[in-house]
Amino acid sequence: MKYYWKLFFAIMLTCSFFLSLGGFALIETGFQKSYDREAASARQMNSLLYYSLKKEAMQEYTVEGNAVLINEKAVFSYFAKSVSFGQTTEGLQFRILDLEHKVVYSNFSLKPEIDWKEQVPQGELVYFLDREQGKKIIRVLRPFKFWGDEYYLENLWDVTNIYNKKQEQYQIFVEIIAAMLVFGGSIAAVISYLLVKPLKRLSTASTLIGKGNLSLRIPVRGTDEVAMLSSQFNLMTEALQRKIELIEEEARNKELFVAAFSHEIKTPLTAMIGFSQRILGKAAGDSDLEISAGYIYEEGRRLEQLSMKLMDLIVLDREEIELEPVAASFFFSHVINLVSPMLNHAGIALEAEMEEGILWIESTLMETVCVNLIDNARKASSQGDKIRICGSRRDNGYDFSVTDQGIGMNPEILSQITKAFYMADKSRSRKEGGAGLGLAICDKIIRMHHAKLEVNSEQGCGTSMTVHLYGYTGEEDDETME
Amino acid sequence: MKLWSKIKILLLFLLLFGFCILPFAGAYIHTAYLESKINRLSTDPDTEEDQNTFPIAYQLKIVASSTGDSSAGTVQLQENEKSLKPEQLYAPVIEQLKLMAEKGAVPNYQYGNKALYSSNGKVLYFVSGSESHPLVVRDLTMNYGTITVSLLYNTENDIIYDIYMSGSGMKELMSSFQADNSYLKYLDYLGVSEKYISAPQGEGKHVVSYDDGSVQLGFFYSYSSESLNYWVED
Numbered sequence: 001m002k003y004y005w006k007l008f009f010a011i012m013l014t015c016s017f018f019l020s021l022g023g024f025a026l027i028e029t030g031f032q033k034s035y036d037r038e039a040a041s042a043r044q045m046n047s048l049l050y051y052s053l054k055k056e057a058m059q060e061y062t063v064e065g066n067a068v069l070i071n072e073k074a075v076f077s078y079f080a081k082s083v084s085f086g087q088t089t090e091g092l093q094f095r096i097l098d099l100e101h102k103v104v105y106s107n108f109s110l111k112p113e114i115d116w117k118e119q120v121p122q123g124e125l126v127y128f129l130d131r132e133q134g135k136k137i138i139r140v141l142r143p144f145k146f147w148g149d150e151y152y153l154e155n156l157w158d159v160t161n162i163y164n165k166k167q168e169q170y171q172i173f174v175e176i177i178a179a180m181l182v183f184g185g186s187i188a189a190v191i192s193y194l195l196v197k198p199l200k201r202l203s204t205a206s207t208l209i210g211k212g213n214l215s216l217r218i219p220v221r222g223t224d225e226v227a228m229l230s231s232q233f234n235l236m237t238e239a240l241q242r243k244i245e246l247i248e249e250e251a252r253n254k255e256l257f258v259a260a261f262s263h264e265i266k267t268p269l270t271a272m273i274g275f276s277q278r279i280l281g282k283a284a285g286d287s288d289l290e291i292s293a294g295y296i297y298e299e300g301r302r303l304e305q306l307s308m309k310l311m312d313l314i315v316l317d318r319e320e321i322e323l324e325p326v327a328a329s330f331f332f333s334h335v336i337n338l339v340s341p342m343l344n345h346a347g348i349a350l351e352a353e354m355e356e357g358i359l360w361i362e363s364t365l366m367e368t369v370c371v372n373l374i375d376n377a378r379k380a381s382s383q384g385d386k387i388r389i390c391g392s393r394r395d396n397g398y399d400f401s402v403t404d405q406g407i408g409m410n411p412e413i414l415s416q417i418t419k420a421f422y423m424a425d426k427s428r429s430r431k432e433g434g435a436g437l438g439l440a441i442c443d444k445i446i447r448m449h450h451a452k453l454e455v456n457s458e459q460g461c462g463t464s465m466t467v468h469l470y471g472y473t474g475e476e477d478d479e480t481m482e
Numbered sequence: 483m484k485l486w487s488k489i490k491i492l493l494l495f496l497l498l499f500g501f502c503i504l505p506f507a508g509a510y511i512h513t514a515y516l517e518s519k520i521n522r523l524s525t526d527p528d529t530e531e532d533q534n535t536f537p538i539a540y541q542l543k544i545v546a547s548s549t550g551d552s553s554a555g556t557v558q559l560q561e562n563e564k565s566l567k568p569e570q571l572y573a574p575v576i577e578q579l580k581l582m583a584e585k586g587a588v589p590n591y592q593y594g595n596k597a598l599y600s601s602n603g604k605v606l607y608f609v610s611g612s613e614s615h616p617l618v619v620r621d622l623t624m625n626y627g628t629i630t631v632s633l634l635y636n637t638e639n640d641i642i643y644d645i646y647m648s649g650s651g652m653k654e655l656m657s658s659f660q661a662d663n664s665y666l667k668y669l670d671y672l673g674v675s676e677k678y679i680s681a682p683q684g685e686g687k688h689v690v691s692y693d694d695g696s697v698q699l700g701f702f703y704s705y706s707s708e709s710l711n712y713w714v715e716d
Binding site (some may be wrong): 016 | 491498501504508509512513519520521522523524525534535543557606608610613616618
């Protein structure tokens with residue numbers, strides 16, 4: 001997940017969490033206080049009813065000889081009709097229950113949802129929240145004695161209004177949280193963008209520097225941590241640039257040395273090869289001299305080839321090439337003509353299967369690649385083996401491969417073969433006059449063509465080296481050629 | 483963007499939504515908790531202590547606060563003493579009127595049984611936190627033809643807290659009545675100590691303050707050639 005999203009969600013989640021928590025705490029605390037106040041009023045109402053009943057009704061109707069009401073229900077009913085709270089009787093809802101919670105008297109017809117039938121001992125009062133026809137009510141029960149029997153005085157206290165008020169507050173809260181999500185989300189998005197922007201700049205710069213643009217510097221703005229990081233990044237890039245320049249300078253010096261050395265040994269080598277040929281010519285009958293002169297000649301030739309290849313490597317580094325369209329059939333027939341004598345001499349058959357196509361190459365250099373690859377295949381093969389050259393067109397290029405049935409290579413060797421002076425089998429390579437530079441040169445030429453070398457090999461089964469050339473435009477190029 | 487990143491962002495959006503609906507879930511749980519909770523409280527044991535045994539100033543305070551703001555609850559009981567005749571029921575009040583007249587708080591008159599009685603019934607004044615001891619009062623109007631006496635009295639100790647006398651017969655009664663200092667007689671009748679009384683204040687000097695350190699009251703009185711009125715306010 002991107003850092004932008006992490007920042008955005010960190011801001012939004014923190015804001016929404018604390019807003020929700022704060023809103024909840026505020027609304028519910030207020031509600032709880034209102035509820036407690038209403039519960040206290042409900043209890044007080046119960047007390048007023050109870051003491052009114054006790055003070056008046058119980059005294060008035062228990063006077064012997066003056067009783068006008070002869071049963072409890074009539075007393076309770078008369079009491080209910082005569083009693084009022086403050087200026088009004090509206091909202092005063094109570095009932096008298098016996099110990100089995102059967103209604104003895106009730107001044108309301110409501111039916112609360114909770115069928116609560118537990119016993120309440122004398123000296124205790126019970127209250128709880130209940131519902132009735134969509135209303136919220138607090139029910140308060142108190143046991144009392146009347147004419148020797150025990151009853152419960154229960155009153156109902158409507159608290160729907162505080163629930164409605166709470167609902168209204170939550171509706172406002174919904175609007176606030178919606179506004180927070182919209183405006184807060186926009187602000188969080190902008191903040192996240194502004195915070196991530198310098199990091200993105202750093203990331204882009206590091207990518208460009210990784211691609212070689214070491215002169216790039218990041219503008220340092222402000223004094224915050226990102227600015228410090230940018231500054232340190234610039235210092236690091238400067239140090240890296242200096243180091244690379246130093247390394248490049250050293251590499252150039254080495255190249256110059258190798259070029260000078262190769263050039264300087266060329267003249268004495270030519271002399272050595274020439275004189276060894278003369279000695280060989282006059283050494284008929286002297287086998288020791290013939291062997292020694294032959295050895296000098298062979299080694300001289302090898303050194304000469306080595307120096308030439310080194311020169312090639314150095315020259316290739318400095319050269320800019322120009323690619324030209326060349327017909328595949330023409331190019332490969334020329335290559336086959338070049339290598340056929342060498343392969344015939346080694347007793348190795350060459351099989352070629354080329355598709356028609358256009359190669360965007362520098363002919364001479366690509367010819368070197370082909371000859372080197374075929375020569376390597378020859379070196380790995382034995383008499384009677386077969387080397388196969390195949391070429392095929394792709395949408396955007398042309399592939400050709402050189403496959404042998406030789407000794408093959410293991411994966412460790414495969415990763416090293418394009419390094420200069422690397423020889424998989426030194427004794428065999430030297431015997432064949434190799435210097436370990438052929439594939440290094442091939443690799444360099446292929447890279448100059450922006451092409452790719454793919455090597456597949458299995459020890460004991462042979463090797464297949466494929467060059468993927470790009471820039472092939474198929475029939476359009478064919479037309480261009482015509 | 484990888485699928486896992488998309489899933490994570492989706493989960494974070496869900497978490498955000500969850501945070502937003504958190505209060506509603508909390509409110510639902512809170513309501514469910516309140517609905518499931520059965521609260522039990524012990525009630526004050528019933529005692530025989532009577533509010534009427536409290537000092538008169540405290541009784542007057544209850545009357546004043548009950549007729550004024552809502553600091554005390556009031557329960558009204560309509561007339562239900564059908565078994566007693568008014569002469570029997572209101573005889574103690576007439577005795578109190580006579581006592582007030584003797585003390586010089588109200589004009590002398592033949593306060594007797596032959597009057598037209600009317601009453602709205604009893605009113606119980608409850609003091610918050612002490613509901614077991616309500617003060618039981620009754621408002622009563624006695625019409626003697628030429629004068630009408632309206633009063634508020636305690637049904638248990640018969641003390642008259644408020645009184646208003648008016649009518650055509652008052653002119654004759656007031657002519658021989660010393661109304662200027664009658665409020666002191668009225669306070670004497672109530673049994674209010676003079677040491678807590680301030681000098682009359684206000685325009686016409688018809689307000690007397692009472693302050694004994696715990697109870698503060700205002701005694702109001704007004705008189706004219708046709709009326710006399712005493713009452714208390716908080």
